[in-house]
Amino acid sequence: MEYGYYPGCSLTGSAHKLDKGIKKVFAKQGHTLKEIPDWNCCGAFEYGDRKELAGFSKKNLEKARGHFSEIVAPCPACYKNLREADEKREFAVTHPLDLFDEAFFAAMKQGKDLKGQVFTPYYGCILLRPKETAIRNNTVMEETIARFGGDVAGESIKDRCCGGNQIFINKSVTEKLSRLILDKSRGTVVVFCPLCHMAMKTFSGERKVVYYTDLLLYIMGENSAL
Amino acid sequence: MPKTDRAIELTDYERQDFSVCLGCKICASVCTVNDLDLSTNPQEMLQKLFLGKDVAADDPLVRFCTGCYRCTGACPWEIRIPDVVRALRQVHATESPFEKAFKGSVAIWGRVYEPYVLMRAAPFLLKGGYIKHMMRWMEYMGIHLPHKVKRT
Numbered sequence: 001m002e003y004g005y006y007p008g009c010s011l012t013g014s015a016h017k018l019d020k021g022i023k024k025v026f027a028k029q030g031h032t033l034k035e036i037p038d039w040n041c042c043g044a045f046e047y048g049d050r051k052e053l054a055g056f057s058k059k060n061l062e063k064a065r066g067h068f069s070e071i072v073a074p075c076p077a078c079y080k081n082l083r084e085a086d087e088k089r090e091f092a093v094t095h096p097l098d099l100f101d102e103a104f105f106a107a108m109k110q111g112k113d114l115k116g117q118v119f120t121p122y123y124g125c126i127l128l129r130p131k132e133t134a135i136r137n138n139t140v141m142e143e144t145i146a147r148f149g150g151d152v153a154g155e156s157i158k159d160r161c162c163g164g165n166q167i168f169i170n171k172s173v174t175e176k177l178s179r180l181i182l183d184k185s186r187g188t189v190v191v192f193c194p195l196c197h198m199a200m201k202t203f204s205g206e207r208k209v210v211y212y213t214d215l216l217l218y219i220m221g222e223n224s225a226l
Numbered sequence: 227m228p229k230t231d232r233a234i235e236l237t238d239y240e241r242q243d244f245s246v247c248l249g250c251k252i253c254a255s256v257c258t259v260n261d262l263d264l265s266t267n268p269q270e271m272l273q274k275l276f277l278g279k280d281v282a283a284d285d286p287l288v289r290f291c292t293g294c295y296r297c298t299g300a301c302p303w304e305i306r307i308p309d310v311v312r313a314l315r316q317v318h319a320t321e322s323p324f325e326k327a328f329k330g331s332v333a334i335w336g337r338v339y340e341p342y343v344l345m346r347a348a349p350f351l352l353k354g355g356y357i358k359h360m361m362r363w364m365e366y367m368g369i370h371l372p373h374k375v376k377r378t
């Protein structure tokens with residue numbers, strides 16, 4: 001299947017690993033991701049004017065019109081902004097986490113398992129809130145880890161806020177909030193949001209922080225992914 | 227027009243909409259800012275807006291709200307408090323140098339070009355002690371040229 005793809009700014013920059021990971025995982029399953037032509041920044045959370053903010057994503061939807069009916073946006077901020085801008089539900093704006101369902105795993109070629117390894121799946125905020133734009137399956141990461149024999153930890157902090165949004169504004173806020181989460185996590189921290197990755201990574205010391213796509217690639221047989 | 231009214235205009239709300247607030251303070255009980263040894267109560271902020279009173283730029287909620295939507299998720303009316311906070315930040319013009327650089331990049335290229343943002347925010351990053359994290363951030367680095375988005 002061909003999906004419209006909205007990488008957003010971070011995946012073309014600091015979150016290039018997530019971008020490559022997503023593309024690889026989809027390619028292995030026989031799906032193609034085709035970028036929305038000439039997409040622009042979605043504005044993240046930086047604009048206080050709701051109409052101005054929605055305007056960015058409306059422009060992106062215009063650019064997708066006629067090319068795609070389903071749009072995949074991995075960055076939680078981009079995903080939320082696109083979905084909110086699609087007021088008439090003209091498109092299926094989908095987060096990749098909602099595509100890793102039973103059919104996906106049934107078709108997946110497994111190369112490795114996660115036996116003996118501990119993981120803390122960390123969703124953060126925007127994938128789970130507000131309700132209207134939340135992903136459908138809010139236990140997809142736990143299910144994946146358990147399915148392949150890994151141990152799941154840190155249930156109590158999966159939806160807490162890491163303060164990633166404040167990392168370049170009030171760093172001490174991010175430090176405090178990220179440490180609260182890290183203290184209650186065990187093993188490898190698995191995230192999806194690029195900003196969560198940065199917040200966790202900055203304060204995690206020796207602890208490993210990976211994208212969910214790294215986990216998938218490892219299970220698919222890529223040794224170096226974890 | 228008072229600043230609070232201008233802020234409300236930037237949101238999807240009208241002032242009367244806040245009259246539904248029950249004063250239950252569930253938002254305060256889950257607010258992330260309260261994990262920071264600060265005491266804050268979003269309900270009080272909404273009440274001020276409803277009454278047309280000013281909310282100061284240095285109010286802890288305005289400064290430190292992380293936009294986590296925990297309040298919205300727990301509120302019986304799902305009031306989008308962080309949207310209100312962002313509007314207040316805009317009318318108070320208290321954006322950080324990083325946020326200014328972000329918007330600057332979007333204005334030039336239509337996208338966030340991270341090297342530009344880092345350059346423009348460099349004095350702030352130097353002063354703020356960010357350099358010590360650079361080693362941990364190496365995996366985020368990558369050189370690509372800016373791509374200018376056509377204005378359509």
Ligand code: SF4
Pocket residue numbers: 007008009010011040041042043044045075077078338
């Ligand atoms: S999240 Fe951020 S930086 Fe990224 S595309 Fe959306 S707005 Fe631009």
Ligand code: SF4
Pocket residue numbers: 076123124125126127160161162163164165193194195196199292294
């Ligand atoms: S960075 Fe962390 S706290 Fe922020 S939106 Fe991503 S999930 Fe939430």
Ligand code: SF4
Pocket residue numbers: 253256257258259268287290291292293294295296297298307308311
């Ligand atoms: S979005 Fe802001 S006000 Fe709401 S719970 Fe989070 S930090 Fe508190």
Ligand code: SF4
Pocket residue numbers: 246247248249250251252253254268269272300301302303304305
């Ligand atoms: S949770 Fe909602 S209704 Fe209750 S005090 Fe907060 S804003 Fe008002």
